[in-house]
Amino acid sequence: MEDINITIIDREGKEHKVLAPTDMNMNLMEVCKSYDLPVQAVCGGMAMCATCQCYIISDHDLGERNDDEQAMLWEASYVKDNSRLGCQIPITEDLNGLVIELAPED
Helix, strand or coil: CCEEEEEEECCCCCEEEEEEECCCCCEHHHHHHHCCCCCCCCCCCCCCCCCCEEEECCCCCCCCCCHHHHHHHHHCCCCCCCEEEHHHCECCHHHCCEEEEECCCC
16 A cells, blocks of 8 residues: 555645555544644544535545535535535545645634
């Protein structure tokens, strides 16, 4: 297994090109935190807080939002059609080249 390349655009518009391992069962929120990006992840990845909301900029198919993610985004601020919760996106080889932007904080 190899690391994949992900570009994360922070809330100031700065691009961070990061490597994410595909063999550690990590999710996108955990990758952001491991690079000290400003993702609060208050609930610890349980899809209960939306502090890891991000916008999917690249043309990757991440599948449908699950019910918990959909319910949380229903209540969150700054939600767009391409909003996802980072904690609900597992890191897989299919995500190589993914580009995301962190959503504004409340």
